[in-house]
Amino acid sequence: MNNDLNHMELDNMLVLGAGELGMAIVRHLVLRRTGTVTPLAVLVSPHSLAAPGPEQARNYHELRASNVRLLPFDLVACSDDELTALLGRFHTVINCTGFVAGPGTQLRLTSAVLRAGVSRYFPWQFGVNYDIVGKGSGQPVFDEQYEVRTLLRMQTRTEWVIVSTGMFTSFLFEPAFGLVDLTAEVVRGLGSWDTKVTVTTPDDIGRLTTDILLDRPRIANEIVYVASDTLSYRELADVVEEVTGQRYRRELLTTDMLIDETARRPDDAMARYRLGFARGDGMWWDKDTTYNAMRNIPTTDTRTWLQQSHLLEGPD
Structure with missing residues (x-):
């Protein structure tokens, strides 16, 4: 049953964003998706697909060569219903968008994930311990991330996994x-x-996030700390x-x-x-207590x- 579940997750997976972190995660997912039927899907902006910059062009060429499906979708212009319908097509969603779409992006995406009934969600929480930081830190981005955690914890339909990485x-x-x-x-x-x-390289985040996604016993509704x-x-x-x-x-x-x-x-x-x-x-945690250290994964x-x-x- 675990093998079937692995294949279901990997066959029906969406990564939001193809920036530095998105690419790092996709590269490691591609290496682990042996035996899958459908291509891994990566959401990108329609404008970047139509007129990519030099780095985007290189990334998109790499993704196509790896049999990754580029899914053009405008997170800014779309309606909430359109966003919910898109996300509802996938079993697992890994959010690597950052804050490029502006304030409120992560709350909006998380709300849409929950409305869509996505089975498993890795939110854009690749950062610090927002539980300790709390609200009112003077950094609006941190406040929004704390609110994302609150939304996830208030429900039980969608499994979530937060990978805390510190800064790049x-x-x-x-x-x-x-x-x-x-x-x-x-x-x-x-x-x-x-x-x-605490700091972590994007490549380490990509490798460790993939390990956490596939880990057994299954990791669900937990915050997992990693550190380079x-x-x-x-x-x-x-x-x-x-x-x-x-x-x-x-x-x-x-x-x-x-x-x-x-x-x-x-x-x-x-x-x-x-x-x-x-x-x-x-802003930091002891590296000896992290997921990678406890499993002797080098960083x-x-x-x-x-x-x-x-x-x-x-x-x-």
Whole structure:
């Protein structure tokens, strides 16, 4: 019966989105979908399919070569009834849309999943522990994610699995976020140097999400924690210096400084993110307690990711 259920899930599955995370999950699903009959479906915007950018074109070529069906659908322009009808065609839905469709996207998608009676749902919760963060954090995205969890827990018809990943490892080095400035050789801590953050690479998320989906005994109505790495901002600075062989200036952005920054720039999403990740609570968990650690599944820590990245390469 378990094998039949596996095939039913994998034969009737929809991934929402073909961005960085969606592609990582699809790549690992394709490897595990042996013996399936119908192609894996991936929802993409009609505009991107008609006029793809360079990266989208490469992704869509890869998906077609892997026998993945591209399903054009406009999440912004569609009605609630159209969205519900679409989702109702699938047994399992994995949501990798992020917030590209704007505020309220995740609540709307989750409501449609529940109305459609989707059997199993992996929501876009590939982030922090929103139960601990709660509402009123000052980050509207976090508030919406907390409300998504509330909706899922209020019902029993649709099974759900939340995969908590922390932030993408690459986000530590995102210039707009301002933690690590490789050009200016500066590392900034948020809140305190001992504040911790959990990070996971998209490839690790893709592999672990696929493992969690197929795990037996079946995982249902649970939050599963994964991590490529958990480290403090002091440890992050140490890693950067050791990998680059350079001494970096260390700047601590205290919570009071970050509160002042968000007050001055209330519309600055990155300022709100910096304040959120200065809190510590809910932003990290012990890697030894994660799904991957307990099953001895290797992941890519921050040191290895930086060593393998192209960030340290000089100009051609």
